[in-house]
Amino acid sequence: MTDGAGRTAADGPNVDGPNANGPTVYGPTIDAQTRCIHYGTVLDVVAMRFHCCDRYYPCHLCHEETAGHPAELWPVAERSSPAVLCGVCAHELSVDEYLALHDVESPCCPACGAGFNAGCRLHAHLYFEGAHPG
Numbered sequence: 001m002t003d004g005a006g007r008t009a010a011d012g013p014n015v016d017g018p019n020a021n022g023p024t025v026y027g028p029t030i031d032a033q034t035r036c037i038h039y040g041t042v043l044d045v046v047a048m049r050f051h052c053c054d055r056y057y058p059c060h061l062c063h064e065e066t067a068g069h070p071a072e073l074w075p076v077a078e079r080s081s082p083a084v085l086c087g088v089c090a091h092e093l094s095v096d097e098y099l100a101l102h103d104v105e106s107p108c109c110p111a112c113g114a115g116f117n118a119g120c121r122l123h124a125h126l127y128f129e130g131a132h133p134g
């Protein structure tokens with residue numbers, strides 16, 4: 001497989017994340033589309049940027065187990081900040097953009113159309129202040 005659009009290792013010697021086209025994703029990822037040891041279905045291709053450390057992790061459990069500090073929720077006032085990464089195309093969604101996806105039955109990336117896990121809505125309150133499960 002060739003990837004002519006990919007960046008080279010010259011961008012940094014210490015890339016923990018598997019996603020060569022986007023921000024570094026921390027934690028126990030299992031592939032290049034941000035799947036992790038906790039969530040690994042075909043639809044689990046988003047990573048969340050955590051407000052506390054400004055780092056992307058695939059899920060709240062990854063953060064809990066490897067960040068070494070408690071997670072902080074995104075304040076309602078900062079919902080226009082990019083906080084969600086599509087692991088397929090490296091597009092970053094704002095909190096608002098991402099939460100709006102929870103209102104549709106089959107959420108997908110607005111940039112590349114990759115399907116997202118609709119079950120993620122059940123965990124929105126673990127990342128975003130004022131978000132409600134369901």
Ligand SMILES: [Zn+2]
Nearest residue numbers: 050052053067
């Ligand atoms: Zn953190």
Ligand SMILES: [Zn+2]
Nearest residue numbers: 036038059062
């Ligand atoms: Zn995880």
Ligand SMILES: [Zn+2]
Nearest residue numbers: 086089109112
């Ligand atoms: Zn995408």
